[in-house]
Amino acid sequence: MSAYKSFVYVEEIAKYVGEEVTLNGWVYNTRGKGKLQFVLLRDGTGVIQCVAFKQNLSEEVFELTKQLTQESSIKVIGKVVASEKAPGGFEIDVTDLKVYQLAVDYPITPKEHGVEFLINQRHLWLRSSRQHAIMRVRAAVMKAIRDFFDGNGFKLMDSPILTPNACEGTSTLFETEYFDLGKAYLSQSGQLYAEATALALGKVYTFGPAFRAERSKTRKHLTEFWMVEPEMAFFELNDDMDLAEDLVEYIVQYCLKTCQKELATLERDITKLEKVRRPFYRMSYTEAVDWLVKNDVPLTKKVDGEDVEIRPFPWGEDFGTPQEEAIMEQFDKPLIIHRYPTDIKAFYMKRDPQNEKVVLAMDMLGPEKAGEIIGGSQREDNYDLLYQRIIHENLPEEEFKWYLDLRKYGSVPHSGFGLGVERVVKWITGADHIREVIPFPRMSYRIAP
Numbered sequence: 001m002s003a004y005k006s007f008v009y010v011e012e013i014a015k016y017v018g019e020e021v022t023l024n025g026w027v028y029n030t031r032g033k034g035k036l037q038f039v040l041l042r043d044g045t046g047v048i049q050c051v052a053f054k055q056n057l058s059e060e061v062f063e064l065t066k067q068l069t070q071e072s073s074i075k076v077i078g079k080v081v082a083s084e085k086a087p088g089g090f091e092i093d094v095t096d097l098k099v100y101q102l103a104v105d106y107p108i109t110p111k112e113h114g115v116e117f118l119i120n121q122r123h124l125w126l127r128s129s130r131q132h133a134i135m136r137v138r139a140a141v142m143k144a145i146r147d148f149f150d151g152n153g154f155k156l157m158d159s160p161i162l163t164p165n166a167c168e169g170t171s172t173l174f175e176t177e178y179f180d181l182g183k184a185y186l187s188q189s190g191q192l193y194a195e196a197t198a199l200a201l202g203k204v205y206t207f208g209p210a211f212r213a214e215r216s217k218t219r220k221h222l223t224e225f226w227m228v229e230p231e232m233a234f235f236e237l238n239d240d241m242d243l244a245e246d247l248v249e250y251i252v253q254y255c256l257k258t259c260q261k262e263l264a265t266l267e268r269d270i271t272k273l274e275k276v277r278r279p280f281y282r283m284s285y286t287e288a289v290d291w292l293v294k295n296d297v298p299l300t301k302k303v304d305g306e307d308v309e310i311r312p313f314p315w316g317e318d319f320g321t322p323q324e325e326a327i328m329e330q331f332d333k334p335l336i337i338h339r340y341p342t343d344i345k346a347f348y349m350k351r352d353p354q355n356e357k358v359v360l361a362m363d364m365l366g367p368e369k370a371g372e373i374i375g376g377s378q379r380e381d382n383y384d385l386l387y388q389r390i391i392h393e394n395l396p397e398e399e400f401k402w403y404l405d406l407r408k409y410g411s412v413p414h415s416g417f418g419l420g421v422e423r424v425v426k427w428i429t430g431a432d433h434i435r436e437v438i439p440f441p442r443m444s445y446r447i448a449p
């Protein structure tokens with residue numbers, strides 16, 4: 001790696017103690033007086049204190065260090081010194097310094113700014129220490145996911161984004177004109193195509209953006225988010241739940257191991273994350289409803305835009321955030337709720353042979369108000385039953401012909417799930433809004449920057 005590098009990074013600085021190195025970066029902060037200037041330099045991998053002593057520098061360069069402003073881009077040449085007093089344990093004894101560009105009036109100053117202001121400055125806000133730490137955890141989560149699947153024999157199979165039909169119901173589709181072929185839709189999920197590739201390759205995962213035209217202004221919804229979706233031939237619901245637990249345990253433990261600094265910057269209580277070890281908890285939807293009724297947790301429903309409470313919680317309704325949070329208060333690890341009512345779940349889910357009223361679905365809820373991080377199921381593998389569901393849901397039969405073919409030519413039990421990357425990053429980082437955990441968030445009321 002270093003063969004073509006004319007400079008070093010802060011994160012590898014320990015290797016160079018006693019040597020003269022070149023660093024590139026941006027000015028995070030400056031202070032000093034008289035003959036001494038301290039420049040905090042950030043280079044994306046870390047922050048290091050650079051000490052400029054008047055006597056070690058030319059007059060011109062020393063003057064330059066005094067003019068540096070927040071976020072000016074600079075090159076620093078100097079000797080690496082181990083120093084207990086310096087933040088991070090090392091500092092640079094500056095011998096030369098060059099300015100790429102002097103920044104004037106950087107809008108984000110160390111004082112407190114409102115989130116509305118910051119989100120409008122998202123292209124710059126990403127440089128702040130908290131946002132920077134969150135983005136590094138995000139990158140670690142992405143890597144953990146890929147490592148987990150690649151290391152367990154899964155093949156990465158990309159599903160298309162432009163599709164002729166709906167996967168997760170028709171109400172949240174973004175549509176666009178598609179030449180002479182009418183309307184195309186942005187994919188809500190790569191699942192249907194993953195089912196086809198799973199029947200070709202056995203174990204696959206698709207990993208990409210998903211689009212939902214969600215109007216809801218919650219802390220957990222984006223209109224564009226990233227989802228990883230494994231799909232496995234011959235997996236039944238229990239195998240699917242086991243895999244989901246393995247994956248989540250792997251992601252959390254990987255972040256604990258590789259993101260210690262970031263989690264410290266975020267002041268995350270990691271003792272809570274350390275508990276995320278298999279086995280997690282499991283209960284059926286029916287057991288969850290019994291618990292809600294016993295504890296008198298009301299259902300809240302929007303009536304004319306107002307939240308109205310309905311007691312007691314009726315079997316057959318979907319859980320909202322209040323129910324999920326009430327259930328999760330008992331648990332310090334994720335919980336899988338399985339076997340939901342058929343009517344509130346997607347058309348492709350397999351009916352439970354033991355009970356026609358429920359499907360072999362499973363959702364994983366995270367602790368600490370993480371909400372639903374995974375949704376999945378065993379898929380309907382019977383041609384006739386799937387066909388009836390497609391008709392029942394008024395889905396265009398013609399567009400689902402290829403999907404039905406999968407039940408015609410060597411149909412097998414198969415299962416899969418989708419994990420929402422941002423939901424997981426929000427939980428692990430403790431960020432209070434999902435917009436902070438994706439570089440450029442897209443919500444019903446925001447498409448810029």
Ligand code: 4AD
Pocket residue numbers: 167168188189190191212214220221222223225227229230372373374375376377416417418419420421422423
């Ligand atoms: O539960 P969902 O809708 O399931 C599916 O899309 C299935 N086709 C997945 C499958 O079985 N292959 O979405 C899966 C996950 C949710 O549990 C949640 O973590 C996340 O995707 N998610 C969202 N994240 C952010 N913003 C949104 N609007 C989201 N909608 C779903």
Ligand code: MG
Pocket residue numbers: 363372374375
């Ligand atoms: Mg879901």
